[in-house]
Amino acid sequence: MGEIIVVTSGKGGVGKTTTTANIGTALASEGLRIILIDTDIGLRNLDVVMGLENRIVYDIVDVTNGNCRLKQALIKDKRFENLYLLPAAQTKDKSAVSPEEMEDLCRELKEDYDYIIIDCPAGIEQGFYNAIAGADQAIVVTTPEVSAVRDADRIIGLLESSDLRNPKLIINRFRPRMVRQGDMMDIEDIVDILAVDLLGVVQEDDRIIVSTNRGEPAVMNLISPAGEAYRRIARRIRGEEVPLMNLEESYGIMNRLRRFMGLC
Amino acid sequence: MLLEYINRVLGKAASSSRIHARERLRLVLVHDRAKMSPYFMNQLKEDLNNVIARYMVIDFDKFEIVLDQSDKVVELKTSVPIKKIRRDYMDRIKRSS
Numbered sequence: 431m432g433e434i435i436v437v438t439s440g441k442g443g444v445g446k447t448t449t450t451a452n453i454g455t456a457l458a459s460e461g462l463r464i465i466l467i468d469t470d471i472g473l474r475n476l477d478v479v480m481g482l483e484n485r486i487v488y489d490i491v492d493v494t495n496g497n498c499r500l501k502q503a504l505i506k507d508k509r510f511e512n513l514y515l516l517p518a519a520q521t522k523d524k525s526a527v528s529p530e531e532m533e534d535l536c537r538e539l540k541e542d543y544d545y546i547i548i549d550c551p552a553g554i555e556q557g558f559y560n561a562i563a564g565a566d567q568a569i570v571v572t573t574p575e576v577s578a579v580r581d582a583d584r585i586i587g588l589l590e591s592s593d594l595r596n597p598k599l600i601i602n603r604f605r606p607r608m609v610r611q612g613d614m615m616d617i618e619d620i621v622d623i624l625a626v627d628l629l630g631v632v633q634e635d636d637r638i639i640v641s642t643n644r645g646e647p648a649v650m651n652l653i654s655p656a657g658e659a660y661r662r663i664a665r666r667i668r669g670e671e672v673p674l675m676n677l678e679e680s681y682g683i684m685n686r687l688r689r690f691m692g693l694c
Numbered sequence: 695m696l697l698e699y700i701n702r703v704l705g706k707a708a709s710s711s712r713i714h715a716r717e718r719l720r721l722v723l724v725h726d727r728a729k730m731s732p733y734f735m736n737q738l739k740e741d742l743n744n745v746i747a748r749y750m751v752i753d754f755d756k757f758e759i760v761l762d763q764s765d766k767v768v769e770l771k772t773s774v775p776i777k778k779i780r781r782d783y784m785d786r787i788k789r790s791s
């Protein structure tokens with residue numbers, strides 16, 4: 431029986447789609463059977479991040495409307511044959527999928543897959559409630575900024591009142607250097623304020639943009655710090671105890687020198 | 695980078711917008727969480743009333759609680775019009791605990 435994980439945030443653009451693609455790919459690379467569902471109806475993105483945009487024939491609304499069978503709409507990944515994407519529709523009608531339809535869909539997919547990872551739209555409208563309807567577990571993504579953490583807090587409240595208790599937090603676009611300069615909230619500030627379990631910290635990493643350009647998730651890139659962070663997150667999802675990445679390593683030579691000289 | 699390095703060596707204070715971020719976030723979340731549920735303040739008011747009632751009789755209709763925001767703190771301000779103090783408060787404390 432598979433597990434259904436929804437990736438949420440509240441604030442837009444903090445990295446839900448990036449997170450979904452990377453965790454899914456990392457888990458698939460370990461041989462697990464994975465489905466990614468894009469529920470951002472009207473603003474389909476996950477297909478592009480995965481590099482699968484040219485293969486789409488049917489989408490999630492075709493499935494729930496009965497235009498095709500579920501299996502027909504699933505797109506097989508280029509790299510892993512045990513990884514599939516169910517794309518969002520590009521229609522404007524955000525209520526095209528109901529919470530009940532989503533639950534049915536999840537129940538069906540649970541039989542054949544180990545993890546079903548749902549990319550949630552931004553905001554707290556109906557699309558959010560549709561996306562979380564069938565989920566067993568939630569991940570909340572935030573960046574270390576006041577507005578994003580504030581929205582994350584709101585989402586955690588809504589998840590808990592929808593019976594998705596103990597959501598797990600990912601802090602994305604973290605910049606250790608700014609923290610050390612006293613210009614960014616630190617991991618413990620955020621975890622403390624939100625009072626949730628930390629699933630991982632992903633650094634700001636230019637390679638994320640490169641990998642999005644190529645349609646190849648950063649976990650495929652062995653020198654990407656963000657890719658390494660997502661690989662660790664995937665192992666934690668499987669229940670392994672994995673220490674946080676050594677964020678210091680990427681500080682660069684000047685910082686290391688400074689530290690060596692005891693200047694900061 | 696170099697300038698920053700020189701600044702540090704010279705011991706110029708680093709800016710600390712982190713502290714601002716943390717404090718502002720803490721304050722805004724006090725309001726957000728209190729207002730997220732329409733029941734929160736009412737529930738709190740009733741619970742407070744239950745405790746106060748062991749000691750005194752109050753005018754519940756005029757009993758007010760509000761969140762008051764100044765620059766650095768959010769305060770819970772209460773206004774509790776008292777009708778009378780109970781003489782038997784000791785018994786009531788024992789009974790309710």
Ligand SMILES: Nc1ncnc2c1ncn2[C@@H]1O[C@H](COP(=O)(O)OP(=O)(O)OP(=O)(O)O)[C@@H](O)[C@H]1O
Pocket residue numbers: 439441442443444445446447448449470475550551552602603604632633634635636638639642656
């Ligand atoms: N760790 C990172 N380092 C650098 N850039 C990043 C990182 N994570 C995400 N980004 C960039 O931030 C942008 C938004 O990311 P993404 O699309 O994953 O966010 P989202 O939460 O899904 O957005 P939306 O709310 O619009 O669906 C993208 O351009 C992505 O490449």
Ligand SMILES: [Mg+2]
Pocket residue numbers: 446447448470475549550
């Ligand atoms: Mg997205």
